[in-house]
Amino acid sequence: MELETPFPYQLVGADFLASKAQALLADVMGLGKSAQAVRAADLIGARDVLVLCPASVRINWLREFTRFSPFDRPAAAVLTGKDGVPTSGVVVCSYDLLATEKVRKALMAVSWDVLVLDEAHYLKERGAKRTKAVYGYNARTPGLASQARHVWRLSGTPAPNDASELWTHLKSAGIVQDQYWDFVYEFCTGFNSDYGFRITGHRNTDKLKQLLAQFMLRRTKEEVMTELPPIAFHEVTVERSAVELDPVFYEQTRLKTPDQFFAELKLADNTLRQALKTVSGAKTPGQDKLKILEAMAGSMVTLRRYIGMAKLPKVCEMLDSELAMGLIDKIVIFAVHKDVIEHTRQRLAKYGAVTLYGGTAPDKRQKNIDRFMTDPKCRVFIGNIVAAGTGITLTSAHEVAFMEADWVPANNAQAAMRCHRIGQTNPVRVRFFSCEGSVDEEIMTTLRRKTAELAKIF
Template sequence: MVLKVLDPYQEVGADWLANGPPVLYLADQMRVGKTPQCVVACARAAFKRVLVICPAIVRGHWLSEFRNFCPDRGFAENAVTIYTAKDADKIDDNTRLVIVSRDLAVKADVFAALYARGMVYGYDVVILDEAHDLTNREAKRTKLILGSKCTGNEALAGLATRCWFVSGTPQRRDASDLFPFCRMAGLWKLSRSDFTNKFCFGYHDGYEYKITGSKNLAALGKLIAPVTLRRLRSDISDIKVDINTVTIEPREVSVNHPILRLLAIQEPKFAAQLVEGLKAGDLSNIEAKSVSTTRRLIGLAKVAGVVEMVKDDLEADPGCKIAIFGIHRDPLRAVRNYLRGYRACLLFGGTSPERRDNMLHSFAANHSCRVFVGNLASAGMGIDLSAADLIYIFEPSWVPTDNAQAMSRIINVREPDRLKEVRFVGLSNSIDDAVTRICERRTREIEDLYRAV
């Protein structure tokens, strides 16, 4: 098998990882190719044993990249990929590579097996893929992977002499997201409260401190710069992405659409408010059981408009393929059902690896499969949707980096001349306006931070 070759900028990244300090953050923008850099770095550092902790959806991808890029064939030939607790029992003295999902890694029996075997055999490096999901110090997964104080003690990261954080979106909400990394890297010795006091602002609600934004980002950027490497797609490619916002006016939504008639049965009180708001052209005062419920129901109200726009695009260009992202199952299922004539496939969390791979292969290679519908959390990272020319995000996340992850799925840096388009779909005078405002503020803060890196 002929090994794939890194691009020049990836060579720089692989050398940086192999020869750098014990704790590093590879923060290249999404779709720049971080996984191959890690794989080659493992060989260049002459590691004997590697533990990869990653989202479930990319376990197979990590093994494939070790096969495709790593000159040390022993990793791929002596790998254990954990899909069930029993797979952890396969780890022995000959195992060179262990790949496990975050969710499985923190289950009691799997964690115990990983930790026990790690204490016996040890690891040269723990690679934390999509490390932005380890930002909550109080979360069980963060405690078991990084330790209760984010120093690696009595945790999986502490089993290795080195630890690589890998994510294109290290700061998702605010500067406090970087506290676990700063502690693990030895950049910050004080408490989390001291960290948030210096780099965040907010208020105390009587129970706890609520962070509402970030400050002193230039100083934080300088703090992490020596152990952080970040390159943007624009640094390595001339790829063009056209980002637009499409606004649906409430009066444009038919109150007699089947989706809303079904909603009237499921949520009669809300449906009455929704119909009244649609007729008045103002949905800002809609009230439901929770913000999440409000967003789900607003998502359903947008289904008809989204489907109409997608059909127009598909009919205008017979060769066009489209990816559609949202958050809630009901709106996503409705979109898929209305687009079944285009062989639309639907990916949620919990989809089996085999079925997921079949979907992705069909979307990439089958001309008749022209629409991919996915959940932002489950399908927004770690997969390749570059066959698509256009992406619709009709239920955007409050977290701009989640949206950016999904947007990047359709990008291939080796196709710089192929124009891609992203369309955010919002319902005017609704909760969508608040989502947009918060995402814009958080995006500005992220840009301020990385100017100093």
């Protein structure tokens, strides 16, 4: 697999991390903090790397090492508390699993070259179990951070609410010795209430900036704008979730029992895998795979729909977190199937989600587009790739997510360009979400690459 080339600012970030035993990389979302951490691990010759992250991105972290590192490290993710816990190479574990004594003890028994704390704001609460498991319970009971030569924190929002949330990171890094309340009184303003001290603002910000400068690097998109492409395409792999089958699935396939249904799905999956495998060694494997996808699209409708529903929960979980944290303002989500669109709308309804697909009433189509373009409270637009892929403008967003992709790459390119057109003032990031452990991974990789090529034309 050909390695992806980092941007110049990512090389600077990797050098920064590699030079620090304790560090916080606070680049805003979308600048590729994980890629910088992977390169930094390579720079220091790290073999044993532990990545702690939200559950929804465990599999994608494994892919990041494949995409950006030439080192042949063993790599595995801890998916349940019952799993065996790897003790060498790249190990990816969720913060939630640290509550499992078996997992925590196994990880504590290893001397890690690097501990990467992805979305480090998950550790902002000093009393939370996961914070204690990482940074230590007390002087006598250290946490995982004590087992690593390098501890690198990654977060675009290290203090989502106020400066007090920086204390856990600064304290664990040895930059401040103050106890929590001493830190709060020095850097926060507020008042005593019936519920305790209420923080209302900040003070001594110059001193706080000096403390942060000892271990933090932060860049905004505006600062690196000249290095970013106007539109960039990425692939994100998520874990599959169980799908609650409805009668429509059975009606479409004329199968009466779940066993028959899953047997048919497995057959379709194997047939598609074998067909794609036959052209893997061809001179133009990508183009040949597209021909196979185009030829088999009609016979794979149920499998495609099932995969779309299987990855939907984890994708929505990730996007929900990004929207809630303010990491993204607005987003356009594309899909193929109506039920994938509607289930996505239901999960993201609190962000004023609107939809556009074949069944959308004509009088509502333009209303939904206009609302997304003008209403700050309408932060999510979910459209069918064909119905919403041409003739409309969605430049109020510069984030695009393909929950599902059309097997005709030109349709995907046209859809993505709804955000990348006249009126757009920001670089556009397009993410293709693939379902781990399924043929969808290979398909989405092929479609992403071809879509990116075609986007240069449109």
